Amino acid sequence: MVEKADQIFVLLQHWLVSFLPAAWQHAAAVLLGVVAIIAVYPTLFALAVLMERKGLGRMQNRYGPNRVGPYGILQPVADGIKSLTKEDIVPFRADGLVHFVAPLVLVVAVFMGFAVLPMGRNMVLVDMDASLLFFFAMGASTELSVFMAGWSSRNKYSLLGAMRAVAQMISYEVPLLLSSVVIVMMTGSLSLERMVEAQNHYTGIFPHWFVFTPWGLAGFAMFVIASMAETNRSPFDLPEGESELVAGYFTEYSGFKFALFFLGEYVGMFGIAGLGATLFLGGWSAPFSFLTWVPSWIWFFAKVEIWICFFIWVRGTLPRLRQDQLMNFAWKFVLPMTLVNLVDAAVWRFMGEGWLRWVVCSAIVLAAYVLMGRVGMRREHLGPRSYRYAE
């Protein structure tokens, strides 16, 4: 019974495919998976947009949208109808073909990333040997679409926003990749399925998730920071800073193309949250050994939703980083920390089992963090905080 609930989508897929002749069954199974992904993630996107507006509103001491439907639940429906029926304005001097293709490239690249995420036991769309590399390759393609959007609008503000966005995305791509390489090192494989299987063991009631090790925790922190910067989320959202650049590279887009960009950004957030959950939080494995009767796909989506809530929480809390602060942070702090993390993971691996390696590896990570923080701040000449109030 528990097995059936866990594998319910796989069984459903097999049942639906069994109506077709044997030659078409494999292709039909893959097609069903694709249709399921395309149906599920935009629904989650609608929920995430609602959660964001209500959540941000509450954090900023105001109600979010509360007119459409009870407590504003139907707001995404209203947003969808609005964006579908708005006039599609393309600037006269804009580059027509590139302006049209940019949101398409973004949405396609972002959805391709879901092909390799293991969303439950036996629920990967494509099980490849190098699936992590595939995911990062698709993430890299989104940068090109951002640039295309900004440049084709023939608008100085859009171009500036696009350049900032691309510079930020390139800078944070290196820490993102390096903090995932630690997981690759410890698992010995680039395949996301192997990584989840490596984390699916329990000592007592506690799981072997990588986030519960010193190098895993450091890698997780850096992955969260880099993923917030990759998807242009606050506090790294200067490229689409609403108070600086109108809407950055989105400025000249209206109607459905803007909705596609918005969809692409949020679905990208889901993708990278899914990857982070797979790499560090154990993918579809349950948090305690007595909870393994809950279906695996529930755990995966729960972890993704927790990530999204965390992103929204950080957006409502932290102020925006300036462009040079952002880039300094990436190159001078996060990147050296990821390299130290690699050394740390190697030390862990070669020290053998026991409590000593926990102490040594935690000490290395903490010492590196404190030292680099202090050395980096020495140039800032920050005195004690002083407050001035209006009289």
Next chain:
Amino acid sequence: MSFAFWAVTALTVAGGLAAVTLKNLVHCALAVSVAFAGLAMLFLQLDAQFAGFAQILVYIGAVAILVVFAILLTRNADTPKEGGVFSRTWLAGLVVAAAVFAVLGWAVLAGAKGLPNEAAAPAVTVQQIGQALMGRYVLPLEIVALLLTSALIGAVIVAMHEAVNEKGGAK
């Protein structure tokens, strides 16, 4: 030589041709990204997963962006070249290109006789690539790392000197 192969080849060649014949430089950069994507798909058809995805990650994700930044930061990409995009010595260029292609083709075909006679493409896992890089090819790996480090240091020095010159000029 399936239909997929011919379709991807057509895409790659079209991208390459567009990259050299379009007037707008940024369009050329985007067309060359399409050619890179076509190459990656050819790698994937040959079951070389690592090479294909690394091609997308490095070429489209970094090299194409670099080309685009270089175009935008150094020249006005809007004005097309006067007198068209073809140079006046195009016949000499064509002859040289054909000669280079002939030499490369001869080298590849002559070397194909020395390959082991395999019916299907070998399935190379990433682990085998890693072991080869760390075992047999470790010297080229280290030399490439040295080359990249020197290029990085050179780039930083060039950028730093410009900042120093600007400050000197402003005073």
